Amino acid sequence: MTTYYRDPDVLITSSGVRMNGREFRLPELIRVWHTRGSRSWSVIAKRGALGLAILIPVAVGALAIGIALLVHLSAVHTVALVLGGVLVGLAVVPVADLLLERVDRSYDHGSRTMEIWGRVRGGDVLLLRTTNAQRFGRVYRALQRALEPAVHR
Template structure:
């Protein structure tokens, strides 16, 4: 028996697909397809918030420099305001890596609900429902490989 995918709730082998304790033998599955749900506005708003958190200190620094030049104060005051603005802009550096990592994970997880369906014993059955696009892709490809491996190969022409 070959294992194509295995985690705590899903196991795909060369003989069956097991999801949340339910087992579907590959011999009884005739077709597999997927459906995408609507976009999650919560996920999109989270991405926007991360973008704003990245841009906020840079915008504040640019506004501080502009204000320092516009006020036309003494050189000491102008240098102090520009220096403080540059420090605010540099504050984004240490947190940028952290924020970019969260943004990257957000895109890997996706912004839609995904469903995997199969025709099992002649009727459609939803095998999987998740919002994690990366995990869904791994499971869907594992099921495809298992189904392809289980199909008989046609005889070769001589």
């Protein structure tokens, strides 16, 4: 028996599937398909907020440099504003790395609810519902690999 995918809630092998608390032998699954729900605007808004959190300090630094160059101040004040603007811009770099990592993770998890459905003799059954795009892809590919030999027998 070959195991294609395993986690605490899902087991896909060459002989059967266990998902959503139900077990099916592969020949029982007549058809398998997936659906995608609508986008979660709260996830997209969080991504936008993270982007703004990176851009605002950079904009403040650039504004300080712009003011220092446009307004006729003493040399000491001009240098202080330019250095302050550069320091504010540079201070963003370590924070930006952390924020960009969070943005990357949000794309891995996705912004939609995805479902895997299967058709058995008794009708259509929901096999899996998740918002984790990475997990969804792994499970769906494993299910396709498991069903492939069953179709060709």
